[in-house]
Amino acid sequence: MKIHFIAIGGSAMHNLALALEHKGYTITGSDDVIFEPSKSRLAEKGLLPEAFGWFPAKIHGALDAVILGMHAKSDNPELLRAQEIGLEIYSYPEFLYEQSKNKTRVVIGGSHGKTTITSMILHVLDYHDRNVDYMVGAQLDGFDRMVHLTEENDFIVLEGDEYLSSPIDRRPKFHLYRPNIALLSGIAWDHINVFPTFENYVDQFRIFVDSIVKGGSITYNEEDPEVKKVVEASDNAIRKLPYVTPEYTVENGQTLLETPEGPMPIEVFGRHNLGNLAGAKWICQNMGVDEDDFYEAIASFKGASKRLEKLAEGKTSVIYKDFAHSPSKVAATTRAVKEQYPDRKLIACLELHTYSSFEPEFLKGYKGALDAADMATVFYLPESVSIKKLDPVSPQQISDAFERDDLQIFTEASSFKDFVFKQNYTDSVLLLMSSGNYGGLDLEEVAELV
Known part of the structure; x- marks a missing residue:
């Protein structure tokens, strides 16, 4: 496939471009400014635009699709050209769904903790050599990219961001993934420039829960009153699986997690991170990782980039x-x-x-x-x-x-x-x-x- 990225330099967008290049697609892109590390990473794969700016001539009928990033504006010259000649235009989450509609989609949502939980899940799966597709919002140790897409993997693990999909699609990203397995970690008003009231913000999570595929499941933080209210009020025909913060102690600057085999030292700390760990454990178990294997792997998890x-x-x-x-x-x-x-x-x-x-x-x-x-x-x-x-x-x-x-x-x-x-x-x-x-x-x- 031939894919053109409008605003290729963004953190998420350039990682998707790298993932598709790795998959064998032909990738082009434009942006008016690209910062590090995106710039070097794109250059390494020959995907860095020769000049910054928007060039409608890059948009032509031989393209299979255009992916539109949030950094672009609705009157972007390349977007207008793509609309004029009738090309297929996707937002970032729309394209991820297209790539995963025949897979089991695992989507991690919440105002906080979603990057860490997604990272924990991927760490555990990688530790046990279980191959999955993924999209996560932080660079992880041992992972080349933040996005990985294949034809053969059965599962895809997606961080479900509630921010908007594109300049011409004002739906939150996580409304578009239609998860089979979902998690909701917490609801605390964010993105006030987009969701002007708390009630309007909470509504986005109601829609997310209702978007879960019938017969799917939602693992949710029972200790968050808004999460509990949203999940338990949903009439969607899904399994509802609550989790709580596990028991732990702190001794001489070391956090010890209580497990069936006794206290286990872990690298991450803080009540919120222990709650994140509990949610990640249940998702991993839903994906076929047993409890003992989860604990063995999570002991070496050091945290997601930029998170503590x-x-x-x-x-x-x-x-x-x-x-x-x-x-x-x-x-x-x-x-x-x-x-x-x-x-x-x-x-x-x-x-x-x-x-x-x-x-x-x-x-x-x-x-x-x-x-x-x-x-x-x-x-x-x-x-x-x-x-x-x-x-x-x-x-x-x-x-x-x-x-x-x-x-x-x-x-x-x-x-x-x-x-x-x-x-x-x-x-x-x-x-x-x-x-x-x-x-x-x-x-x-x-x-x-x-």
Whole structure:
């Protein structure tokens, strides 16, 4: 097949392009800007566009299909040309469904935890040499790409993102996969720029549960009241399989998971990650992995990229970075690190970076999110708010939202960097949380602080 990607440089899009090239398809693509690591990875396979920009001449009748990325606009010149000549146009999730409609589709959904759970499942399956197709939102150790597609594998494991499918398809991605086996980890209002009310956001998960193939199953986090409500209210003819956080202890900075064979040391930590592990276990069992084999494999799982990733560790100090940015994720990550290191000073630094983070209503959700930290800071760049064409957000608004008197707020990259580099990290943990880059903070330099 000959496939053209409009906006090939995105994290998800370039991985799909690499997967299809690996499968033997002929791939072309365009984008107006491509950053690393996408740029080098595409170049290595000869898929990097010769010039940046949009070129309608690349769209022609010999193409079998066009895949349209979210980075493109609805008036993109290449898209308009594809529509004009009547080419088949797919969004990213639509094409994944086309590639997997004859497979057993396993879809992991939820506002938080879905990347980690999907990564845990893939780690266990890989450990036991069980070949599956997959799409996951983080780079994993031992995996060449974030997307893998074949003709022969029976299963495909998909991370079910609730964000929109494409500029011309406003449906959430996970509505399009029609899972046979599904998981729902949690519901906490996110993507406020797309789903303006909490009820509207929750509706997307109701649709997801109702989209599960008849006779399929939903494994769900019974401890999340919204998840429980959504799943148990569904009239879909599916099996409903609840899970809860397993028993565990923390001893001298080591998390021990209770198993039928006794306490087992594991690499990941935090109550939310133990809950993720429980969900992954049930999905793996649904895919034919028995409990003992799951425990053997999961002991070596070190975490998904950017999810509670250890940057550096000294004799009495450690530095973590995490992708956490929404209130529920920030609270869970901060509590997890404090629980793991109760006798150390926890310095938690949050960068507000996403559209949602700067919405006044959404900001209120951060109340108490950093309370587990001994020292808490919030960093944001007012110009980021301006670029997103949002109303200005003042440090006072942020202070009021978090309701923490000693919260330190930084609005300049240089002053935030000074703060980070002037701390004494003896008997301390530094936790950096952001989906951005902390105003250009050099994390290799930060790693040398311990």
